[in-house]
Amino acid sequence: MSQNGHTYRRVAVIGAGPSGYAAARALALEKKFDVIRVFERRDKVGGIWHFDPLPDEFPLKPASRVTIPPQFPTLAPPAAEDITARTALYEKLDSNVGAEIMAFSHAPFPLHNSAVSVLRLGHNNASRPFQVVQQYLETLFQEFRQFVSLSTTVERAEKKGDKWILSLRQPGHAESNGQPRDFWWQENFDAVVVATGHYNVGAIPNIEGINETYKKVPVVFEHSKSYRSPDNYVAKKVVVVGGNISAADIVTDLHAIVKGPLYSAQRGLNEKLIPAWNLPGVVRKPQLKRVFASSDELANGQVGVEFSDGEVVTNVDKIIFATGFRVAYPFIQPNNPVTSTNRLDGVYEHIVRIGDPSLAFVGQVKGGLSFRVYEYQAVAIARILAGRANLPSVAEQKEWEKKRLSLKGDSVAFHEILPDFGPYWNRLREIAGKPSPESNSYELPEWQQEWADTALAILAKKSLWWDEQTQIARAKL
Missing domain, CATH: 3.50.50.60 (FAD/NAD(P)-binding domain)
Known part of the structure; x- marks a missing residue:
């Protein structure tokens, strides 16, 4: 039973990227939940780490919402493609966070560099090409693949009473006459973990x-x-x-x-x-x-x-x-926590709704050192939903938000962790507490300052390379 008196047995995770993986794994390790379901709108796991040759369109207006059918289950005419699902990867993209700290604590990245990164940053540098990251996530997800429903879009997540009702759409079905259709259905959950990230709608x-x-x-x-x-x-x-x-x-x-x-x-x-x-x-x-x-x-x-x-x-x-990007979780209806100023309102430590932790978020931070920060968020959330966390009182959570607004302002900067990595990671560690003997989980390590230097080493090497290019150009004048 959670701190607010509710028992969460059925949990939905929206998104099967790195934050969705972190959430699925943390929930599974708690051994407290009867049902864990992961819904992913793309046809593969990995989220934004897949290359889409055809890019998104220029985002001057938000994508139109799909019309929800009046009854479920049902077959309906195919909806138009949600082009915001196309990723932001480009052909030669390498990671910008050092691999040792970017990786989840239980699974290091393989050592593999792109040719471009070797030319600029040297051999055995800390970056990884996106293809390596993509394969890394696909491999890790295999252990929890039974939870995942691919090509499944959560069109609406609405709380009614103590239950979350998810309206789900899956293309690729057909009528008996062969006409293509989307299949719509609903599933009920006690809690929803939103792990769709914040790199979908350009600002x-x-x-x-x-x-x-x-x-x-x-x-x-x-x-x-x-x-x-x-x-x-x-x-x-x-x-x-x-x-x-x-x-x-x-x-x-x-x-x-x-x-x-x-x-x-x-x-x-x-x-x-x-x-x-x-x-x-x-x-x-x-x-x-x-x-x-x-x-x-x-x-x-x-x-x-x-x-x-x-x-x-x-x-x-x-x-x-x-x-940058706009915070966008359009499927949360009504009472969507996204503000007109591009942040989440009423969400404690960027992870749970104040007064109602049945709505949680993994990945809603800027400059937090992914993927490891997703791991810390996910473990804290899993323990909260399992009733095993050290979640402060609602009054203390509201006071935290008030102070955060005063410090960071009412904008997307509210979610920026850089440069305060240690305080944030350690607060997540305190919330999560120690693992229950009944679980298969683990204690999150305390923040170490050298992690920041390791994570940001790529930027330091880039700076050296940029300086070298400038000096070479000047020497030719």
């Missing part, structure tokens, strides 16, 4: 003229989620919007091949990434103020941009928004 800043200009020349506008290959930008005039690691990686790929200079528009300066903005051919600018298109530009499929310092650049072929 686009509110910029003067963007809506009108996008309608006229949509081909110019991209989100980093749609970035696939530098081949698409050769000899093009490009503006990259954003100042964090995704922007730095794209600038690294493109600075030497675009029709220079490559403009990097940033609202603020990330000191650790300065070497990327100093690469030859890169011009760092303040944030983007306005986009527009003259008649000549429209004829050529180009636009103009104005930066906040007043400089205007015309004949731009591509604007790539490496501006």
Whole structure:
């Protein structure tokens, strides 16, 4: 029985990526739950670590919701593809968190580097190509594959009384006459663990003229989620919007091949990434103020941009928004905890709804050092649902949220852990407590500061490589 007096026997996990795996494993190890079900809308486990050659579209408006049928079970006409399910991977992507700390504590990554990473970071470096991460997750999930329902979308998760009612849709069925249909049904659960992550819907800043200009020349506008290959930008005039690691990686790929200079528009300066903005051919600018298109530009499929310092650049072929993602859990209806300011409201330590831990989240953090932080979150949640955790009172949870808002602000930064890894990981450890003798679980290790250095070593090596490229270019002048 949990702290709030409820018994949770049937638990649903939404998503079969790394956070979904962490949740499924932690729940199984508790040996307290009668039913564990994992629902994944893609046709394979692994979540965002699968490459989709065809990218998502530019996210100026949220995807339309599928109409829920009035009765269940039923067959219905096929729904349109949810293109937000397409991943953000590009052809040469390597992990940005050191493999030793990125991996789950019970399963190290195999040592395998991409050719690009060896050229830039050296042999036996701490990055891993996405294919290795993908295979790692598929292998780990085999132990819990019996829990997983693939190609199954949770279209609605609604709490009625003490039960969560999940409305589920699965394509690939047919009427007796051969007409393709989606099969719809419902299942009931005592608790829901949301593990769909936060890399689904790209965030686009509110910029003067963007809506009108996008309608006229949509081909110019991209989100980093749609970035696939530098081949698409050769000899093009490009503006990259954003100042964090995704922007730095794209600038690294493109600075030497675009029709220079490559403009990097940033609202603020990330000191650790300065070497990327100093690469030859890169011009760092303040944030983007306005986009527009003259008649000549429209004829050529180009636009103009104005930066906040007043400089205007015309004949731009591509604007790539490496501006992060929106928190999006549209299937939680009603009482969706996502705010208009892009955070979760009323959720303690980013993991459980305050006053009702039957709704939990794994993976809703920024800069937390995945996948290991997912493991810590999942173990804490599993213990909470098993009634074995040290969950503070509702009053204390509300006070935590109040203080967090004061510290981080009412935005997605509310969920940012960097640089306070130790305090957060150790709080999850305290909540989880020690494992029950009746379980197969384990005690989470206490945070060690050297983990941060190990995890962020890739960034340090990238900085050295960026500096080397700049020095080589200057020597040629």
